[in-house]
Amino acid sequence: xxxxxxxxxxxxxxxxxxxxxxxxxxxxxxxxxxxxxxxxxxxxxxxxxxxxxxxxxxxxxxxxxxxxxxxxxxxxxxxxxxxxxxxxxxxxxxxxxxxxxxxxxxxxxxxxxxxxxxxxxxxxxxxxxxxxxxxxxxxxxxxxxxxxxxxxxxxxxxxxxxxxxxxxxxxxxxxxxxxxxxxxxxxxxxxxxxxxxxxxxxxxxxxxxxxxxxxxxxxxxxxxxxxxxxxxxxxxxxxxxxxxxxxxxxxxxxxxxxxxxxxxxxxxxxxxxxxxxxxxxxxxxxxxxxxxxxxxxxxxxxxxxxxxxxxxxxxxxxxxxxxxxxxxxxxxxxxxxxxxxxxxxxxxxxxxxxxxxxxxxxxxxxxxxxxxxxxxxxxxxxxxxxxxxxxxxxxxxxxxxxxxxxxxxxxxxxxxxxxxxxxxxxxxxxxxxxxxxxxxxxxxxx
Numbered sequence: 001x002x003x004x005x006x007x008x009x010x011x012x013x014x015x016x017x018x019x020x021x022x023x024x025x026x027x028x029x030x031x032x033x034x035x036x037x038x039x040x041x042x043x044x045x046x047x048x049x050x051x052x053x054x055x056x057x058x059x060x061x062x063x064x065x066x067x068x069x070x071x072x073x074x075x076x077x078x079x080x081x082x083x084x085x086x087x088x089x090x091x092x093x094x095x096x097x098x099x100x101x102x103x104x105x106x107x108x109x110x111x112x113x114x115x116x117x118x119x120x121x122x123x124x125x126x127x128x129x130x131x132x133x134x135x136x137x138x139x140x141x142x143x144x145x146x147x148x149x150x151x152x153x154x155x156x157x158x159x160x161x162x163x164x165x166x167x168x169x170x171x172x173x174x175x176x177x178x179x180x181x182x183x184x185x186x187x188x189x190x191x192x193x194x195x196x197x198x199x200x201x202x203x204x205x206x207x208x209x210x211x212x213x214x215x216x217x218x219x220x221x222x223x224x225x226x227x228x229x230x231x232x233x234x235x236x237x238x239x240x241x242x243x244x245x246x247x248x249x250x251x252x253x254x255x256x257x258x259x260x261x262x263x264x265x266x267x268x269x270x271x272x273x274x275x276x277x278x279x280x281x282x283x284x285x286x287x288x289x290x291x292x293x294x295x296x297x298x299x300x301x302x303x304x305x306x307x308x309x310x311x312x313x314x315x316x317x318x319x320x321x322x323x324x325x326x327x328x329x330x331x332x333x334x335x336x337x338x339x340x341x342x343x344x345x346x347x348x349x350x351x352x353x354x355x356x357x358x359x360x361x362x363x364x365x366x367x368x369x370x371x372x373x374x375x376x377x378x379x380x381x382x383x384x385x386x387x388x389x390x391x392x393x394x395x396x397x398x399x400x401x402x403x404x405x406x407x408x409x410x411x412x413x414x415x416x417x418x419x420x421x422x423x424x425x426x427x428x429x430x431x432x433x434x435x436x437x438x439x440x441x442x443x444x445x446x
Contacts (some may be wrong), residue, residue: 007173007251008114009034010107012100013121014042017051020121024059027125032170034117037061038110038444040103044096062110062444066091069106072443079432085425088418090443092263101261101268104247108261109433110443111254115176117169117186119249124293125168128161128191130235133289140240145287146189147209148202149231150224154192154298157229161191166290172251175237175286184258184283185276186251189233189291195248197267197313198304199225203384204366211373218379225383228300231291238287245273245285249292259330260426264415265405267315274319275423278328306387311394312355314403314412318419320358321351334424341413341420348409351401359400363391 009027013020020039028037039056041063043049049065056063064072069090076086090106092099107118130147138145151157172186202214202224214221247269252258259275262268276283304311312320318337325336341347366388373380394400406412422429436442 005032005034005169005173006115007034007169007176008036008038008111008116009169010038010040010111010116010118011121012040012042012103012107012118013052014100014103015045015048016121017043017048017055020052021055023119023121023123024055024061027119027168028059030125030169031165031167034169038107039063040107040444041065042099042103062442062446064106064110064444068443068445069102072106072109072441075436075441076429076432079435081425081429081432082421084418085421086429088263089260089422089429090263093415093418097264098266099263101265101271102263104261104268104272105263106443108252108254108258109430112430112433112437114254115173115251116254117172117249117251118247119292120247120294122193122294122296123249124295126293127164127166127168127290128189128231128233128293129164129166129290130233131162132235133233134236135289137237137239140238140287142240142242144205144207144244145234145238145240146232147207147234148194149213150220150227151229151231152223152227154229157191157231161231164290168290168292171288171290175288176251176253177255178286179239179284181253181256182282182284183239183286184253184256184280185245185285187246187285187287188249189231189288190248190294191231191291192229192294193296193298193300194228194230194232195246195294195296196228196302198302198306200304200306200387203306203380203387204362204369215373215376215380218377221377221379221383225305228302229298233291234287234289236289239284240287241281241284242277245269245276247272248294257427257430260422260429262315262318262419263422265314267313270315271319274322275330275333278322278333279330281328306383306390308390311402311404312400314405314415317351317355317401317403317412318416320354321416323358324354330426331424334420334422334426337420337423338417341417344410344413347413347416348401352398355401356395359391359395363388363395366391
């Protein structure tokens, strides 16, 4: 019987019961097992709800679909949490939205007081390491320490990888809470789909090793621009602050207060990471020296290339609005979002100013680092020049604030205000979840 680690395992799925089954099977065949397994199901199709619940029963795991989350939101309302805030936290807004962040919030409330390892349903427990990997812990800074190699195809990436089975749950569990509790997050690398929304950030914020590889070779950079297939790893456990947060797989020390995820839209983990840095500046992330397999559909295109119009997503807009507030606690940050979105007209004016200012700052940063990017391949130079042009166009546009997901100022202001209320109420929501759990009331069910 495999050893059990003192960590819970949460799998996130939505209308993909076969993927969820494959994901669970792969992780639960590892050398050590989690203390408990939870399936957070965001399925909208009732047939898929039933099939995913059956997969969960077959392995004696806990299950929470949208129905369970709706009932738990009502429990939170009964103990004093605002009804609209509880519903937004656990279900997102009404409509056909992407609401993985709401599922992640449900997992946080379901596992209050525990360590937790999150994984998306299209990941697998097969792991790779760098050939020169070691176990010496390295202290990093605020930069992304991962080295990224890019491949034309997934099969090429898999052939180039060094596959090695590791004690994934044991490794994540052992690091979380270390350093007198400062290690709050554990991040795995990845082989397969990178999960990147756009490769544009590679032009200015990749690790030194990755940047050198990209800017010196048109061939390598061309692959990076058009293929999401990567091996993204660190060679040794690396402790950093404020690096990119990607929740494809993520370990969390949920024994201490953590931020909420954005319940609506993509990049829900981006807001989580931003709030983590703002509200818990002492907290650190450990980047583990192995990567899990991300088996998203192959040949997925990027949503945006550097030469395409530089627009923003809802998550990015909210992060930029928060950047204008100097507070470092949930209540004040949430109140700031509520206040700036109280009037749609004032909201548009304020958001336009903040977004244009942030894009101007990014443009200055790229200009300042221009000399450091030498030598520069022709393709790198062309893409960077184009990005600079696109940024200037965005700065000059009166619609620079407009998120891709929303075309109405009033609705955008409403969602921003709801997000602000969630952030402000989050400590009370977590406290209420702890009290409910003590009474045997959880989001998930057996």
